[in-house]
Amino acid sequence: MIESVANIxxxxxxRNRVLFTVIMLIVYRIGAHIPTPGIDAHALAQFxxxxxxxxxxxVDLFSGxxxxxxxVFALGIMPYISASIILQLLAVVIPTLEKLSKEPEGRxxxxxxTRYGTVALAAxxxxxxxxxxxxxxxxxxxxxxxxxxxxxxxxxxxxxxxGTIFLMWLGEQISExxxxxxxxxxxxxxxxxRMPEAMVNSFRLLRTGELRxxxxxxxxxxxxxxxxxxxxxxxxxxxxPVQYAKRVVGRRIYGGQSTHIPLRVNTAGVIPVIFASSIxxxxxxxxxxxxxxxxxxxxxxxxxxxxxxxxxxxxxIVFFTYFYTAIIFNPADVADNMKKYGGFIPGIRPGAKxxxxxxxxxxxxxxxxxxxxxxxxxxxxxxxxxxxVPFYFGGTSLLIxxxxxxxxxxxxxAHLLMRHYEGFLKKGKLRGRFS
Numbered sequence: 001m002i003e004s005v006a007n008i009x010x011x012x013x014x015r016n017r018v019l020f021t022v023i024m025l026i027v028y029r030i031g032a033h034i035p036t037p038g039i040d041a042h043a044l045a046q047f048x049x050x051x052x053x054x055x056x057x058x059v060d061l062f063s064g065x066x067x068x069x070x071x072v073f074a075l076g077i078m079p080y081i082s083a084s085i086i087l088q089l090l091a092v093v094i095p096t097l098e099k100l101s102k103e104p105e106g107r108x109x110x111x112x113x114t115r116y117g118t119v120a121l122a123a124x125x126x127x128x129x130x131x132x133x134x135x136x137x138x139x140x141x142x143x144x145x146x147x148x149x150x151x152x153x154x155x156x157x158x159x160x161x162x163g164t165i166f167l168m169w170l171g172e173q174i175s176e177x178x179x180x181x182x183x184x185x186x187x188x189x190x191x192x193x194r195m196p197e198a199m200v201n202s203f204r205l206l207r208t209g210e211l212r213x214x215x216x217x218x219x220x221x222x223x224x225x226x227x228x229x230x231x232x233x234x235x236x237x238x239x240x241p242v243q244y245a246k247r248v249v250g251r252r253i254y255g256g257q258s259t260h261i262p263l264r265v266n267t268a269g270v271i272p273v274i275f276a277s278s279i280x281x282x283x284x285x286x287x288x289x290x291x292x293x294x295x296x297x298x299x300x301x302x303x304x305x306x307x308x309x310x311x312x313x314x315x316x317i318v319f320f321t322y323f324y325t326a327i328i329f330n331p332a333d334v335a336d337n338m339k340k341y342g343g344f345i346p347g348i349r350p351g352a353k354x355x356x357x358x359x360x361x362x363x364x365x366x367x368x369x370x371x372x373x374x375x376x377x378x379x380x381x382x383x384x385x386x387x388x389v390p391f392y393f394g395g396t397s398l399l400i401x402x403x404x405x406x407x408x409x410x411x412x413x414a415h416l417l418m419r420h421y422e423g424f425l426k427k428g429k430l431r432g433r434f435s
């Protein structure tokens with residue numbers, strides 16, 4: 001491992017890319033601590049202590065704690081992710097967008113549309129946060145906004161929108177001139193920055209006797225097993241063999257080779273968990289603003305420690321896993337492309353029968369992936385509610401951290417092997433999530 005890390009700095013291009021990525025991430029973390037004007041930071045911190053199970057807590061997770069400080073990066077990169085998902089969904093129902101998504105120049109246009117959508121969503125969310133903050137009070141009764149009014153709303157909207165635009169640019173620069181996917185690395189940095197605090201808090205509880213030593217050791221072992229399981233499931237795939245018939249074009253013979261279609265166990269990635277989390281915490285978020293008995297009762301029924309919350313959370317994840325997989329993977333298109341180039345699955349007729357076979361296989365492995373996502377996401381809620389674990393381990397954060405790490409290591413591995421250096425894995429390449 002030490003030799004592999006040293007090899008990174010022996011390759012000038014890779015060294016520059018890694019250093020550029022590190023510098024950009026440092027810039028991101030510095031910006032996450034620059035506050036938006038007009039806010040009582042102490043009152044805002046007190047308010048967010050009660051928002052762990054709401055939509056505010058979810059957005060704060062992706063922004064690396066920037067929302068609870070209402071820094072210039074408070075919205076994080078979530079508007080960009082939302083705009084990307086919206087365009088993906090629209091491409092399914094709008095033929096023009098679907099056609100653009102299949103062409104190189106069209107994909108550039110979709111990227112431009114995503115940027116415009118990011119600006120619009122960031123402005124709307126920024127204005128909504130500014131208006132919402134004016135009515136928020138800390139538990140001690142202090143107002144979060146020092147000088148409410150349209151001046152504060154305009155300034156906050158412009159500041160938060162500009163922060164999101166800068167993060168979008170930062171992510172694109174990392175993807176182009178750094179190593180790894182820039183947008184994913186920004187989310188990754190926002191999550192892992194909380195790890196030292198969780199470790200210090202755990203050792204403090206261990207030292208004071210509030211957390212027993214055997215429970216702490218058992219948790220460490222459980223963490224290792226869960227991380228290993230997430231890596232296996234993230235890289236897991238079902239390979240469907242494909243044979244291409246030989247074709248004679250002029251004096252050349254094409255085809256005749258064997259290949260495979262890699263169907264991932266977790267095709268949908270972390271998106272179903274984000275969708276399910278957003279929906280399940282919506283009643284608790286709404287209850288912060290609508291002080292009505294039935295809304296408060298619904299919020300209590302869907303508290304993070306209730307059995308109903310765990311059941312619905314898992315059910316939503318399973319549903320959105322199938323829903324999102326059906327959107328991003330079309331077996332009919334795969335079957336048509338295979339038929340066009342003379343490919344076929346041994347024992348299966350080309351065309352409709354091939355599409356039915358791929359869809360049947362995909363449904364089976366998606367069930368495994370959906371159950372896996374549900375278990376990983378529900379696990380931290382059980383640990384916190386029943387075992388009184390002092391930190392949040394699992395769910396969206398773990399899936400993102402493992403997935404981004406594997407992708408980044410894969411890119412570093414490719415750079416090293418291209419220049420005849422030994423990679424991180426000495427026995428073969430590491431397959432990324434999208435290989």
